[in-house]
Amino acid sequence: MEHLANALVQGVMIGGLYSMFAVGLALIFGVMRLVNIAHGDLIVLSAYVALVATQSLGLNPLVSLVVVVPVMALVGYALQRGLFNRTMGADVLPPLLVSFGLSVIIQNALLMSFSADNRRLQAGSIEVASVTLTDAISIGVLPLLQLVLAVLVIFGLQLLLYRTAIGRAFRAVSDDPKVAQLMGLNNKHVFGLAMALSCMIVALAGVLLAIRANFDPATGPTRLIFGFEAVIIGGLTNFWGTLAGGIFLGVVQSVASSFDPGWQILAGHIAFLVVLAVRPNGLFGAAN
Amino acid sequence: MTIALSLRNVSKSFGAIRIADGIDLDISENEAVGILGPNGAGKTTILGLVTGTLSLDAGAVEFRGRDITALRPEQRCRLGIARAYQVPQPFGDMTVFENLMVAACFGAGKSIAESQAGCLEILEDCGLADLANVHAGRLTLLNRKRLELARALATKPKILLLDEIAGGLTQHECDELVALIRRVHGTGVTIVWIEHVLHALMSVVGRALVLYQGKFIADGAPADVIREPKVAEIYMGIDTDA
């Protein structure tokens, strides 16, 4: 029983990370109906940027966020203005294929620069620090930090969307991009900012992931899929739903893994397909 | 007389705008009905509710006594409900002839071989035969409207819903259109026609309805309906002081 409870707690923690993968995806879909297949590869790319920053500047990975987050924001803005904006239109095919091509390019560029070896960021003592709750359940400080950061990110995003001018612009462009530009908004710039913001969250998620688990150039697609599953399970309504979706996915994986590690990821996928079959609008989405 | 189409207590709004507010309406088999009303009154929306491209907030739609409220647009089309859109919706990368073939094969449920002759005939009727091989995306607005009508006819409809198809036509073209619609009506097809070009409408329909703020505020012989003061006030803007 305790063993199960521990799996549950760990699942909730990892779910925080998944929801961070997911909100970046949900944000750009919400603002510009773009699904970025390279999302997972951007997460891995940020991990490598952090790797370079820690090695060359001797920074602690958590401190390296000061570099990684702005770098990824620039990457995001540049990708949107240089690439995705040129494919936006009624047809979903061009942006999909372009982001898919980008995904393959990032993976192989990382493969060439860093080889296929497993990497990990060394964050020092925080990695092993933990809080013991009972004999069987202890919560790592790092996973806890992830969950807290995820909640903070989502809280911040909600504030940004509903309390700031840029958030208002995001929502206006999402409602009616044609009229938004007639009211003086530069949609391309707004889209660029949305992608930059998405990539900032990606950077945070990527660094946290890289401290916690091994990564290599090919791990991106799986992160994309986890994020996507969290979005769909969460129900596409708001970011809190996405957080719930991420936690649901984390718990399912963690509990399955406690029985047989081979089933961890498969169980998550199956849970997603079951949700799709039973409640296509998501577990936490509106019933309509 | 049997009823072709019924709306039963139909309601529909977009936000604060009420398009239909508990509408009841019966249209008989082989009737020809015109729908009038100011811009934005929701006439086009009513057609969308009948063809199933829009969903009702409340109420039911019946076709020949059968409740079709839950049916999808393609199912309603195959039952015999065809619509010519106000803003033409051609298949732009297909030729005019192929546009009709889609309607004949799927709307009327025929094979490719069975469809061809009928489609040619409709093209000639609608004055499009010489444009049969032209890609629909290259047609002028006028010809797109003709195609819209031709394609609706190719589904072999029992009821034909027309939305502003006479606008922009010259007098001669308008007369041809009226003659065509009368011919179609003559073969037993029920007609529901939204039109601002009144003289065209009046020469076809035997009954006119005026939609205003979610209700039909007038229903009767066209000549009587347009003389009603209420209708003149809200609809005939230019003629109120005449």
Place this chain on the structure above:
Amino acid sequence: MPEAQLLRVNALKTFYGDFQALYGVDIEVSAGQIVAIIGANGAGKSTLLNSIVGLNPAPPSAIRFCGTDIGGEAPYRIVRRGLTIVPEGRRLFTSLSVEENLLIGAEVKRPGEWTLAKIYQLFPILRDFRNRPARLLSGGQQQMVAIGRALMSNPKLLLCDELSLGLAPVVVKEIYLYIKRIVAGGVSAVIVEQDIQQALKIADHVYCMLEGRIALQGPARSLSREAIAAAYFGV
């Protein structure tokens, strides 16, 4: 002409793919004027407006605003120059509140007298509903928001596309009273209307479009009903 010329559309042709919608349209608007553009469905009125605001491609010299060629510029740049539209069907941002809709209009940060306070002074009802989602307002109130949203950019010229669409006659009358008041305050306006009577009542100058061309134009008072009917229906 003694008055300052604000907008000049010069031999504008517009195409949608292979389909030509405008065949060389000329229009002039002077400061302080209300110009009406009338015509049947499909005559090209909305196409003309969309070309002016930058939604359709146009050669630079085809549209001149305040002495600068602006044809083909991005819409948001044109707004910054002081040319705004109240779009057909209002097109409010449905998930934004009334006040947020108005604030979007102020994104371009053009200096001028129109502020939230002044909009609420003009349309007091909007102040009461400021935090409501815009989609829950009545048609007339939504039209006020749409006009207010456009005014928030402090335009020199306001384009109004089918203001009367879907509104009760009483409401239409009220909306046009507001337009008169706004123009009296120093903003010029181009109104596109199907309601001819309404257009004639308010406009200084009228253009009538037919099949992508200007079929008739002149000072509103000088045009006879017969001439308009002929130009309108092309008979």
Place this chain on the structure above:
Amino acid sequence: MSGFHVTRSSTLTLVSSIGAVALAAVLASGALWASNDTLRLATDVFLYVALACLWNFLAGYAGLVSVGQQAYVGLGGYVLFALAAKANMPVLYTIPLLGIVAALLSVPSAKLLFRLRGAYFTIGSWVLAEVFRLTAILIVPLGGGSGMSLPVRVAQTLGRTPHDRFVMTYLIALALLLAILVMIFLVLRSRIGLALTAIRDNEVAARSNGVNVDRIKLVVYVAAASATAMVGGLIFLQRLRISPDAGFSVNDWTALIIFMVVIGGIGTFEGPILGALIYVFLRETLATLGPVYLIILGAVAIAVMLVEPRGIWGFVRSRWGVQLLPLGFFVGKSPQR
């Protein structure tokens, strides 16, 4: 009577049809004269062309942009190995069975995936492929995570010498490719083909004209899955070895294929064939480049999407109005009037 008549072919389509038949005959005769290396390369080409045409059928015609077709490639490979090595079924008989198994599995898959629209369908298809891959890892009798080889005795049923085996695989691959091309051609020429173009042009209008969009898409999805599995079976029959990572590789069976189709011309019949040929030509000339190779292909595909989304053949077709296959309708004036 009507003064018009309908034809579906022109001189050009007649010539190209005869040319296609002649080309097929020449290719078939290759079994008699080609060397082992040529046969192997040609078999590769056939299988790539087949995958490209099938993906294009799905994405370019039915708008179902799947990045999960590797699910069916791997499925085909695994089922073939299971039937031939474990159940001792003659290899030739297994191939149609692969199609049937994949078709049966693809129906419930489609029912699930079709709940996701547009881009979400795309990622959903990837999840499904991952489910297939992770499931394969769990199946111990088929080698689990490390995969399995096809026993020599099974391979030898195709022919005693390596040359005989190459000839056999070559002929099966060619036959399968021709069958797939004919299938796609006939579907495009049928009512379904009309519906597919209509849906692509204007889905709302297609529905309003009686087209059951979901059913048409289901038919295409199932047909593509079934044929892809047969191609997958042949791919691994040629390789004699399969593993979950090789069988369900998104790079090998979907990314490369998508790049071929995009470069050649998505939504055209000829484009994927052209794209696959260009790919194999580049691979043979630039083989040593490694990952750079995928980067270049990806970049070219992106450039094509940005500059000319219709690809090389789409450009040729719109520029010169070439239509090699009798897919359209032509209405002519009858002479007697």
